Amino acid sequence: MHTVAVLALDKVIPFDLSTPTEVFTRTRLPDGRPAYRVRICGAAPTVDAGAFTLQPPWGLDALGDADTIILPGCADPTAAVPADALDALRQAAANGTRIASICAGAFTLAATGLLDGLRATTHWRATDLLADLHPAVDVDPGVLYVDNGRLLTSAGAAAGLDLCLHLIRRDHGSAVAADAARLSVMPLEREGGQAQFIVHDQPPTPRGSVLEPVLRWIEDNTAKDLTLDGIAAYAGMSTRTLNRRFREQTGTTPLQWLLRSRIRQAQYLLEATDHPVDRIAGQVGFGSPTAFRDRFKRIVGTNPHTYRAAFHSSTTD
Incomplete structure (x- = not known):
């Protein structure tokens, strides 16, 4: 089964965290079997999610076992990303793991250096900031998401749903993605x-x-x-x-x-x-x-x- 690891860093945006969790958890194959196994991973035992605190069941070591890693945005995209989290993401990418960011999660992905020389996007209010902080990244403010194969980024909030459905379609075809879309009541x-x-x-x-x-x-x-x-x-x-x-x-x-x-x-x-x-x-x-x-x-x-x-x-x- 395809394993999706969602990385929860301090000040994670709850909407960005819940989007992939809900979409991938509810996705079913034509025979009714779950299409994905979802794991919430943290860089620390307790994560501040603003309105609540989170105790992720898995740590950074679980990223190495994932087929796909999702990076939700954080409330302060300029905050430093823990060095061990960056190292874990770089190692996962080197091992061929697919990594996708939602909204300001593009800042986390850009901090690894993996996006250098590639096209990427983020929330429209943060595209200029992303371009300023990471000039080696080709920031495109006019798209819902960018698919570079193993590295993907999406625009703000609801665009994370678009990205998740795109990944489902890549993995399992349009019929499974359509069913997931209906469950998500996508616009x-x-x-x-x-x-x-x-x-x-x-x-x-x-x-x-x-x-x-x-x-x-x-x-x-x-x-x-x-x-x-x-x-x-x-x-x-x-x-x-x-x-x-x-x-x-x-x-x-x-x-x-x-x-x-x-x-x-x-x-x-x-x-x-x-x-x-x-x-x-x-x-x-x-x-x-x-x-x-x-x-x-x-x-x-x-x-x-x-x-x-x-x-x-x-x-x-």
């Missing part, structure tokens, strides 16, 4: 021009919400010519009420949800089948292959052919 669309290269076969649905039956119906009918009026009629609401509920519960509009659902289904088909791109456009509800390509590139950040070349599975229909 459908990430605003701000930060293209997500994350794969879900369908967008996550807020379970237990008033909209859940409508969202599932949309996902099951993406190939049809759905309209706002038609969705509202199915939901038994006025279009105005439907739009308001969508904004409240999903952060987007019904038609934007539909478009993203279509694109995510297209991602799955590009990965799992050899269907021509034009055929996939029709399968997911786009009347025009050109419109499909334009929308796909706008959302995913690349074109369907390039995406397929990167993510196509050896198992096809």
Whole structure:
């Protein structure tokens, strides 16, 4: 089983600590088995997490047994990182362990020197500081995360979820990642021009919400010519009420949800089948292959052919 070690340093940000713990602990393989073993590791027996103190069950020596190490951010990113923690991270990297940071955890990773000469990101409010403190790192403030293979960094807060899902997809494929996304109730669309290269076969649905039956119906009918009026009629609401509920519960509009659902289904088909791109456009509800390509590139950040070349599975229909 893949072991994930989450390193809790003094003044660790609880949100950053809990994100990988929850996401990886809840991830299941298609046969129901846990996909990951998660260990919380500390550089000291007791860790100050601000609102509470933490007694990590494992120490730094457990990092050497991990397949992936996650570095949450700390409240003061400029604080010195314990030398033994830096040594343990460098040794893990030398042994081929994958290391990923969440938010200001990029400062911890940069302090090891492992990011020198590589592209990285962090919370948008801290990108200038990261660049100033670590000039050898190529800091990119405009992305949700950066994947350098064995070294990954993510932007602030919720971008840690994006990163975790990306890692799950790398490890176990899009179907497992999609299920993890639904459990995490991830937002459908990430605003701000930060293209997500994350794969879900369908967008996550807020379970237990008033909209859940409508969202599932949309996902099951993406190939049809759905309209706002038609969705509202199915939901038994006025279009105005439907739009308001969508904004409240999903952060987007019904038609934007539909478009993203279509694109995510297209991602799955590009990965799992050899269907021509034009055929996939029709399968997911786009009347025009050109419109499909334009929308796909706008959302995913690349074109369907390039995406397929990167993510196509050896198992096809």
